[in-house]
Amino acid sequence: MPKYHSSGKYQSAYGSTAPIYSLRAKAGMLVEDYQGALTDLETAVNATDDPNEVFNNGG
Amino acid sequence: MATPIPQPSKESPAKKAHKYIPWALIVIIAIVGSVIDFLRASPTQAAPNPTVAAVASPQALLIERKGLLEFDPENNAPSNTVSPRERKLGESVINALQIAGDGKDKTKVQAAIDAIDGIIQQYPDYADAYVVRATYSLTAGSTDYQQIRSDLDNAQISLLW
Numbered sequence A: 001m002p003k004y005h006s007s008g009k010y011q012s013a014y015g016s017t018a019p020i021y022s023l024r025a026k027a028g029m030l031v032e033d034y035q036g037a038l039t040d041l042e043t044a045v046n047a048t049d050d051p052n053e054v055f056n057n058g059g
Numbered sequence B: 001m002a003t004p005i006p007q008p009s010k011e012s013p014a015k016k017a018h019k020y021i022p023w024a025l026i027v028i029i030a031i032v033g034s035v036i037d038f039l040r041a042s043p044t045q046a047a048p049n050p051t052v053a054a055v056a057s058p059q060a061l062l063i064e065r066k067g068l069l070e071f072d073p074e075n076n077a078p079s080n081t082v083s084p085r086e087r088k089l090g091e092s093v094i095n096a097l098q099i100a101g102d103g104k105d106k107t108k109v110q111a112a113i114d115a116i117d118g119i120i121q122q123y124p125d126y127a128d129a130y131v132v133r134a135t136y137s138l139t140a141g142s143t144d145y146q147q148i149r150s151d152l153d154n155a156q157i158s159l160l161w
Helices: A018-030 A034-046 B015-043 B058-065 B084-100 B107-123 B127-140 B146-161
Strands: none
Touching: A018 B127, A018 B146, B015 B127, B084 B107, B084 B127, B107 B127, B127 B146
């Protein structure tokens, strides 16, 4: 799992994929896919060294 | 006893000038040496580099010639690397964000989602647009969670490939 994306066609505002996995976990909670949500959260935590990127998403 | 009166020099001007020739040669050699040294130093220190801004200001060149590693031209960030297409994309995104405002007015947020739909159609590889659309969809109270998750999946794909 790459922590930081250096590819991609365009520059991104995100320093890692963690905030996106975190948001996906929130969507998983809303569809009551708790297992998927936890998996996404775990992926988010492993994708960054900065916990703010995981939990500081306004969610 | 009478003291001899000093006689004015009877040397010809050409002979006088001849005495100064060695000094003139030394001065000329020093000047030429300085110019050669300057010209040899300039191209290496202010060499145009493809990753460096095309025109460096005189102040920047003076700083770079100090020879400090921190000011090495190699470390210069390329300037103006934003393409017109990327600039247009950025303007579109800022416009969409301005439409949404603080996100409290759901009508405005829905209008922003519509604007982002257009951005995604034009720039399907732009990951952040998918994330913003997913975020705004959640903000607007959308219950189309599969679409939201699909947007986030597309964002991941666009970021990593």
